[in-house]
Amino acid sequence: MDAELSVPALLGLGADGWGWALMAGAGLTLAVALAAMAIGSMLGAALAAAEASRRVWLVRIAATYGLVMRGVPELLVVLLLYFGAPGMLAGVAGLFGLPAPGSPPAFLTGSLAIGLVSAAYQAEVFRGGMLAVPRGQIEAAMAAGMGPVARLRRVILPQVLHHVLPPLGNIWQFNLKDSALVSITGLAELMRVSLVAAGSTRRPFVFFAAAMVLYLILTSASSALFRMIERRGSRWAGGR
Amino acid sequence: MIRVAGLALLLLLAACHPRAPEGARELVIGTEGLYPPWNFTRADGRLDGFEPDYMRDLCARLHRRCRMVAMDWDGMVGALQTGKIDLIADAVQITPERAAVLWFSRPYALTTGVIATLRDSPLAGLPDRGAMMDFDRHGPDLDARIGRLRKGLSGKVVGVELSGAFDNFLNQSIGPHVTIRYYRTMGERDLDLLNGRIDATLEDESYIRPLLATRDGAALALAGPRMIGGSMGRGEALAFRPGDAALHDAFDGAIAATLADGTVRRLGLKWFRMDATPPVAGKLR
Amino acid sequence: MDFLGTTSLGLLRAVPVTVLLFLASALGASLVAAVLVAMQQARVTQGLARAWIFVFRGTPLLLQIFMVYYGIAALGPIRHGFLWPAFREPLFCAWLAMTCCCSAYIAEVLRGALGAIPVGQIEAALACGMGRWTRLRLIVAPQVLRLALPAYGNELVMMIKSTSLASSITVLDVTGVAQQVIAHSYRTLDVFCLAAAVYLGMTAALTAVLRRIERSLDPLGSAPR
Known part of the structure; x- marks a missing residue:
């Protein structure tokens, strides 16, 4: 509350410092992005499968989903889900004659919102990945007597991963940055903590700069990690 | 495709209704x-x-x-x-x-609503300083005070918290002559009041008085009347x-x-x- | 239904703000991106361009907007300097943050397209005795434009969506008006769905325009889709 604190004291780990809060916020940011990535992968894979299917209505649903999610601001998706989720849950439960479940916590709605957007982009990546393996190779693997597991492990996955990892790394970066939008639900992730700290100490520059540094650490560390995985992935694709 | 999207939107709308679990x-x-x-x-x-x-x-x-x-x-x-x-x-x-x-x-x-502004702002000289305006006590006295307030604030930018009591008051009683800026949190509004992006804010005295006692708050001053009742709340x-x-x-x-x-x-x-x-x-x- | 009608009207009335912010940011970001790509060609300025891209691609736009609006604006030289009349305006701050942020993304797109031009072509141009500017004008620029267009178009669609973040610093764009209507009516879901429809319309229109340009730039008339 005291505006006379020095910058090290404001960002420190002491009783009046916001150091711990900022770091915990960065941890929560990471957690939201991870959960969103997982949700987006599952839904994205399902959407890619739907778009590759022969059923017209499945293809249409997947295409419409992609169109809407890529055409509407992420902020609106977060707001929509945050305000609308409890009602939707109650509505779904009502269809099955169940009592309305409790409202989901902000973490869940937030990561679901980011995950729903992420899914639209991940579906595109997976669709491209599925085209990466020519039919002939699969037929050749079958002719060589490989079972489905061996085919997946030795033929399909290495090539698909090689194709899919770089764009997935990109989407992960977007998830990480989009998680800042979850701050509007009041979840104390990095953006929210820095805004609260900036408002209550009235030292906005200090806290937004600190948050930028923490975001940069998160994004550059994870891009280094992805590069490492990619290097390993290309070794596999190189056919060891 | 548009029809599918429309259907999805409709489902979304239909799904939203309040409920009341108890225990x-x-x-x-x-x-x-x-x-x-x-x-x-x-x-x-x-x-x-x-x-x-x-x-x-x-x-x-x-x-x-x-x-x-x-x-x-x-x-x-x-x-x-x-x-x-x-x-x-x-x-x-x-x-x-x-x-x-x-x-x-x-x-x-x-508690009452007050107007806070920068000490060196022209609004610091608003009339009826410290007088109590009760919006539930209708009469020529109240009308005159509202008129003076409206005149004093006209053309100014006033910041309030989105959908707060003061938001409603400004919209209803002061009318279209002020520009209203909406803020999601008090802290953001305070920052803009201190850096002069907004000319004044309407806020509860219980919030403003402790703020005035801080180092940054020393640049602020109360102006105009204190307000209670009506859309301001009681x-x-x-x-x-x-x-x-x-x-x-x-x-x-x-x-x-x-x-x-x-x-x-x-x-x-x-x-x-x-x-x-x-x-x-x-x-x- | 009356409520939905007036709300739609209110949202549509805010479309010019969103479009203005989008166009101004797209213009600013493209210009800065071109400068960044040029800077990357010279060793002296390379570091600065890289740092710029690193910072603006590595942090959320929302944070950058808050940084410009509350953080930088509160610094003495800005607050009491000649730039204050500009920084005082939330729309300007949103524009500045979006220009800086999106320039970093567009620079990466342009750099990618630049790298895709075969070295042989440049060598051939050199052999023909073309100067630096002629090379840029006749060989490099037209191809970069065409090669970069799909990815550049994606960035533009992202930008139109990103303008919604300006609502967080009191700009009354489509999202800002939507939030204001909700605050006064407590009808959350239908208002947000209307706003979503407005954005969907804008992004669809932009996509259609981009596709038309893409097709017209394709020398063989065989652009995909």
């Missing part, structure tokens, strides 16, 4: 956590202030387990309607507009989902007890440095 489960209390000294978030993430203290006391009296969650005010009424939270304890002023969508407990505090109360009678009545009883035994007075002196106990009046739903 002896934990009560979730919505608060802003950014409205010192009523409720604010400490650096370690803990909620503190008048309301966290007061709600602990009330819940103990009712033998209920309670949990306070922080959220922005603009989402709080929606959260209450959709069952995300069970009640609101966020220095909510009792106003007629809100009484249409919320059930209020009896008030547990009574006292702070807990807000419940309409129809949630059991919870409403239970808390009403507990509040009456805290008003009678001096708990509210004690907490007011602790957090506001003044006794904000409302005068005993008829029950307001």
Whole structure:
């Protein structure tokens, strides 16, 4: 509350410092992005499968989903889900004659919102990945007597991963940055903590700069990690 | 494709309707956590202030387990309607507009609205300085004061918290001659008041007085009249989902007890440095 | 239904703000991106361009907007300097943050397209005796434009969506108006769905325009889709 604190004291780990809060916020940011990535992968894979299917209505649903999610601001998706989720849950439960479940916590709605957007982009990546393996190779693997597991492990996955990892790394970066939008639900992730700290100490520059540094650490560390995985992935694709 | 999207939107709309589960489960209390000294978030993430203290006391009296969650005010009424939270304890002023969508407990505090501006702003010289304007006492006196206020504020930029009591007041009583800027949190509004992006703010005295005592707040001054009643509200109360009678009545009883035994007075002196106990009046739903 | 009608009207009335912010940011970001790519060609300025791209791609736009609006504006030289009349305006701050942020993304797109031009072509141009500017004008620029267009178009669609973040610093764009209507009516879901429809319309229109340009730039008339 005291505006006379020095910058090290404001960002420190002491009783009046916001150091711990900022770091915990960065941890929560990471957690939201991870959960969103997982949700987006599952839904994205399902959407890619739907778009590759022969059923017209499945293809249409997947295409419409992609169109809407890529055409509407992420902020609106977060707001929509945050305000609308409890009602939707109650509505779904009502269809099955169940009592309305409790409202989901902000973490869940937030990561679901980011995950729903992420899914639209991940579906595109997976669709491209599925085209990466020519039919002939699969037929050749079958002719060589490989079972489905061996085919997946030795033929399909290495090539698909090689194709899919770089764009997935990109989407992960977007998830990480989009998680800042979850701050509007009041979840104390990095953006929210820095805004609260900036408002209550009235030292906005200090806290937004600190948050930028923490975001940069998160994004550059994870891009280094992805590069490492990619290097390993290309070794596999190189056919060891 | 457009038809599919439209259908999805319709389903979304249809799915949204309020509900009211009940039981002896934990009560979730919505608060802003950014409205010192009523409720604010400490650096370690803990909620503190008048309301966290007061709600602990009330819940103990009712033998209920309670949990306070922080959220922005603009989402709080929606959260209450959709069952995300069970009640609101966020220095909510009792106003007629809100009484249409919320059930209020009896008030547990009574404070006035004030205008704050930079010390060197031309608005610092607004007329009727310190005079009490009661919007429930209609008459030529009130009309004259509203006229002077309208004239003084016209052409200025006034910042308020989105959908707060002062937002409604500005829209209804001061009219289209002021530019209203909306803020999601008090802190953002304070920053813009201090750097001069907005000319003035309307805010509760319980929030402004402690702010004036800080180093940054020294650049600010109160201007114009103090305001109460009407869309400005008459006292702070807990807000419940309409129809949630059991919870409403239970808390009403507990509040009456805290008003009678001096708990509210004690907490007011602790957090506001003044006794904000409302005068005993008829029950307001 | 009356409520939905007036709300739609209110949202549509805010479309010019969103479009203005989008166009101004797209213009600013493209210009800065071109400068960044040029800077990357020279060793002295390379580091600065890289740092710029690193910072603006590595942090959320929302944070950058808050940084410009509350953080930088509160610094003495800005607050009391000649730039204050500009920084005082939330729309300007949103524009500045979006220009800086999106320039970093567009620079990466342009750099990618630049790298895709075969070295042989440049060598051939050199052999023909073309100067630096002639090379840029006749060989490099037209191809970069065409090669970069799909990815550049994606960035533009992202930008139109990103303008919604300006609502967080009191700009009354489509999202800002939607939030204001909700604050006064407590009707959350239908208002947000209307706003979503407005954005969907804007992004669809932009996509259609981009596709038309893409097709017209394709020398063989065989652009995909």
